[in-house]
Amino acid sequence: xxxxxxxxxxxxxxxxxxxxxxxxxxxxxxxxxxxxxxxxxxxxxxxxxxxxxxxxxxxxxxxxxxxxxxxxxxxxxxxxxxxxxxxxxxxxxxxxxxxxxxxxxxxxxxxxxxxxxxxxxxxxxxxxxxxxxxxxxxxxxxxxxxxxxxxxxxxxxxxxxxxxxxxxxxxxxxxxxxxxxxxxxxxxxxxxxxxxxxxxxxxxxxxxxxxxxxxxxxxxxxxxxxxxxxxxxxxxxxxxxxxxxxxxxxxxxxxxxxxxxxxxxxx
Amino acid sequence: xxxxxxxxxxxxxxxxxxxxxxxxxxxxxxxxxxxxxxxxxxxxxxxxxxxxxxxxxxxxxxxxxxxxxxxxxxxxxxxxxxxxxxxxxxxxxxxxxxxxxxxxxxxxxxxxxxxxxxxxxxxxxxxxxxxxxxxxxxxxxxxxxxxxxxxxxxxxxxxxxxxxxxxxxxxxxxxxxxxxxxxxxxxxxxxxxxxxxxxxxxxxxxxxxxxxxxxxxxxxxxxxxxxxxxxxxxxxxxxxxxxxxxxxxxxxxxxxxxxxxxxxxxx
Numbered sequence: 001x002x003x004x005x006x007x008x009x010x011x012x013x014x015x016x017x018x019x020x021x022x023x024x025x026x027x028x029x030x031x032x033x034x035x036x037x038x039x040x041x042x043x044x045x046x047x048x049x050x051x052x053x054x055x056x057x058x059x060x061x062x063x064x065x066x067x068x069x070x071x072x073x074x075x076x077x078x079x080x081x082x083x084x085x086x087x088x089x090x091x092x093x094x095x096x097x098x099x100x101x102x103x104x105x106x107x108x109x110x111x112x113x114x115x116x117x118x119x120x121x122x123x124x125x126x127x128x129x130x131x132x133x134x135x136x137x138x139x140x141x142x143x144x145x146x147x148x149x150x151x152x153x154x155x156x157x158x159x160x161x162x163x164x165x166x167x168x169x170x171x172x173x174x175x176x177x178x179x180x181x182x183x184x185x186x187x188x189x190x191x192x193x194x195x196x197x198x199x200x201x202x203x204x205x206x207x208x209x210x211x212x213x214x215x216x217x218x219x220x221x222x223x224x225x226x227x228x229x230x231x232x233x234x235x236x237x238x239x240x241x242x243x244x245x246x247x248x249x250x251x252x253x254x255x256x257x258x259x260x261x262x263x264x265x266x267x
Numbered sequence: 268x269x270x271x272x273x274x275x276x277x278x279x280x281x282x283x284x285x286x287x288x289x290x291x292x293x294x295x296x297x298x299x300x301x302x303x304x305x306x307x308x309x310x311x312x313x314x315x316x317x318x319x320x321x322x323x324x325x326x327x328x329x330x331x332x333x334x335x336x337x338x339x340x341x342x343x344x345x346x347x348x349x350x351x352x353x354x355x356x357x358x359x360x361x362x363x364x365x366x367x368x369x370x371x372x373x374x375x376x377x378x379x380x381x382x383x384x385x386x387x388x389x390x391x392x393x394x395x396x397x398x399x400x401x402x403x404x405x406x407x408x409x410x411x412x413x414x415x416x417x418x419x420x421x422x423x424x425x426x427x428x429x430x431x432x433x434x435x436x437x438x439x440x441x442x443x444x445x446x447x448x449x450x451x452x453x454x455x456x457x458x459x460x461x462x463x464x465x466x467x468x469x470x471x472x473x474x475x476x477x478x479x480x481x482x483x484x485x486x487x488x489x490x491x492x493x494x495x496x497x498x499x500x501x502x503x504x505x506x507x508x509x510x511x512x513x514x515x516x517x518x519x520x521x522x523x524x525x526x527x528x529x530x531x532x533x534x
Contacts (some may be wrong), residue, residue: 141516
């Protein structure tokens, strides 16, 4: 349903207004934020996802590009505007030219995701939205079936995470891992997973010599302080990527990708 | 040599003026650009590098943090300014609070780098400055001794690459690989390297089954079109990272990191 709009104050554009405003953020308490997809690649992923899409705003050319993904959605309001009107509504110039908004969809709880997964990632304290987005992108590419969020993680549905993930936060199921991290990892183990903590500690086994066959849960911590002692104590194995000595040597998403690529689920 | 400055038009600050101006870019023909380091981490790497540092501009607190790296550089002009004066000089607000500039240093030619390296990366058509920076960061962490630039690559010394690399473009030696890519890869092979092309092609060997022992040159192409036929034809092996089907599945720097981590130089 293509609806031309020319007035930036059109009340039907409320979903898309002032996207940088704090109360738009789905990750903040009290935030009324919707899930926002930017650009054709991410919008396509949103249209293909379980998220209930509410509407779209874009320039005419982008809707032409997306036409095949919209044929079976005649009810979806698609507001067509000039780039200038879009910029005024959104609050900044958006060079991707198209947006879609959706309500949050709740994935099944951790136990249910664990029951049907072969490989999972467990994140502790990953508070950076870009790193989180990159982890989901890598998880999707490298066949990680679900991501579980132990305490301290940011919300994967924040706009920047959605964008950096290329929309894969909408494709890879995720759920909070309930309770303190030790109890959470017990739940993971109870589902037949070996919890493999990625850590630079010298006592850890070098990746090349690690056994990563079968049902593996790759446990990743934040870039600065790393995994907590509680998380390390509740792991089955410690694995390190051999690295030269510098502190900031690998991004957590890159370390995660190296680990994901080393897992052999044997299916 | 700490020199307080309060006038944004001070001619001694010419090195730091209007950093976004196109003719500042070292990667553009005619660009008069200097190599620019932003933030204490990257500035430290520049101070420790072979690059002839020309001067620094920063807020007082950052010079305190960097004091130990400056004790044996009494001749280096360090301009101390307020954040506001800095922003006016540079042309935008710089939240890292300190800059250093250096002239370009020329690393030895490709043949010389190859003669003393165990593992190298060869890049073809990597034109994105952020990807290039990330590749250098990963190369430094994962013990790649040198990076060789086949045709089509961006300049690693552009400001954004320097920043994304965390300064590692100043630490990992690089050189252009002369001639068309086929001849360039012949030079690599002549130095005893096996050229391993990373490619998603179905005929490629999955990474887990690839032999990456000894002197390996990891060949990476651009994210969109990938390696050219000429580069693929001049490689000793094609290796793929098993992935799910999506087009944009892995960033080239991430794919490179996975490959680098799999190389076993055997030293």
